[in-house]
């Protein structure tokens with residue numbers, strides 16, 4: 001009897017509680033963002049608001065469908081982000097902001113909470129979907145973070161869809177850069193918003209994933225890289241805690257190690273994702289930065305936190321939650 005008991009204890013210890021014990025089978029949760037910033041009702045026409053909501057809904061539905069059909073968190077994240085990268089309204093892929101030198105330099109990262117695998121790219125300008133390149137870097141597994149020419153070469157060797165550098169530019173983004181130069185503005189004045197896109201997911205197997213894709217900040221120079229592709233700053237996922245994608249003034253998000261800090265608070269202090277997200281965005285604000293995050297934890301609905309008047313966002317769960325929003329007070 002005693003031997004049996006000991007064997008049972010040994011078995012229980014050898015098989016530690018999995019990270020998804022808390023999620024009922026079939027449970028999934030998904031969120032996206034399309035950037036935070038000075039998004040105020042008075043600055044947007046009804047038509048603009050409707051266009052953004054429709055675009056968010058399309059990306060949200062694409063990711064949610066993957067999860068509903070039993071697909072992986074990684075696939076859901078990639079499905080939503082590729083749609084947002086193709087949409088010129090967002091600062092990622094086509095429609096990315098221009099650098100000071102009038103080119104588009106794209107950054108992206110993806111992370112698998114299952115084993116904390118990650119892939120990231122910075123400064124690419126001929127890869128149609130930087131998020132898929134980041135994923136390829138992760139799947140390849142030899143490196144985590146590739147940049148510039150090398151990243152482009154890797155993309156070519158791995159059959160990623162390549163486009164001419166001009167594919168990404170839009171007249172609206174060009175106008176924003178010229179305005180910034182003429183009036184000596186900051187990237188924030190010229191856009192009134194960030195426009196990075198991101199997604200976080202928990203799939204029905206309980207695995208988490210996060211991804212982020214961006215053109216960075218208007219008028220960026222000297223090969224500047226923001227938080228989005230920096231693992232632990234703009235993007236992070238750990239099945240034991242949560243998955244996070246950020247948008248905002250990247251320099252502050254890097255300094256506050258935002259995405260990793262949120263997951264650490266959840267993992268080590270046992271905070272719920274909502275409290276952890278708000279606390280860390282509070283820290284960003286205290287440093288002088290602004291922006292927001294989307295977070296999904298081991299159970300429950302996704303959380304949002306922002307210190308800006310708005311953030312393009314949406315969330316959906318297996319419980320039937322399905323909503324998109326723009327303004328902070330929604």
Ligand code: ASP
Nearest residue numbers: 194195196216226248250
């Ligand atoms: N966080 C991005 C960056 O600093 C900008 C954004 O969120 O739109 O590159």
